[in-house]
Amino acid sequence: MRKQAISMLLGAGLSAGCATPQEGVVAAVDPVEERAHAAHAVVENYCQGCHLSEVSTQNTKALDVFDLADEDWAEGMPKKQLLTVVSLLSGRKIRKHLRVSATAEEVTAVRAFVADLLKRPYQQSTP
Numbered sequence: 293m294r295k296q297a298i299s300m301l302l303g304a305g306l307s308a309g310c311a312t313p314q315e316g317v318v319a320a321v322d323p324v325e326e327r328a329h330a331a332h333a334v335v336e337n338y339c340q341g342c343h344l345s346e347v348s349t350q351n352t353k354a355l356d357v358f359d360l361a362d363e364d365w366a367e368g369m370p371k372k373q374l375l376t377v378v379s380l381l382s383g384r385k386i387r388k389h390l391r392v393s394a395t396a397e398e399v400t401a402v403r404a405f406v407a408d409l410l411k412r413p414y415q416q417s418t419p
């Protein structure tokens with residue numbers, strides 16, 4: 293009984309912590325879109341320094357790979373690069389990239405989004 297009340301409180305606290313504008317109509321939101329939004333927020337937080345055109349006007353090489361100003365930033369990215377996004381967020385150092393360590397939840401969110409993308413047939417035909 294008591295245990296239940298505590299976990300209900302915890303649940304309420306958690307959902308309040310990640311409040312989105314759509315809160316209250318969550319059931320109506322497409323889960324794939326929801327994951328895309330969550331992943332965009334995480335990648336923007338860690339990677340905007342070079343991969344967001346509004347911030348990084350000079351870093352054309354990084355923007356050529358993806359630009360977070362585009363809501364569909366990962367659209368058409370090859371599988372290898374999508375997996376690199378996840379590796380980088382998990383703290384692996386790749387080429388000129390600094391080591392970042394997103395939280396386990398953040399990595400999970402981006403991994404789920406990448407899995408959604410890779411399920412789509414056209415994505416697999418890109419080199």
Ligand code: HEC
Nearest residue numbers: 338339341342353354357373376377380381387388389392
């Ligand atoms: C300091 C600037 C900088 C930051 C910050 C940065 N990148 Fe990059 N990124 C680059 C540049 C420049 C390239 C282009 C080519 C290269 O040197 O790898 C690149 C390339 C990439 C590639 C393609 C790599 C490949 O092998 O084809 C991926 C994927 C990538 N970045 C993901 C990320 C992610 C995810 C983050 C955040 C965790 C991030 N980057 C943060 C500068 C940056």
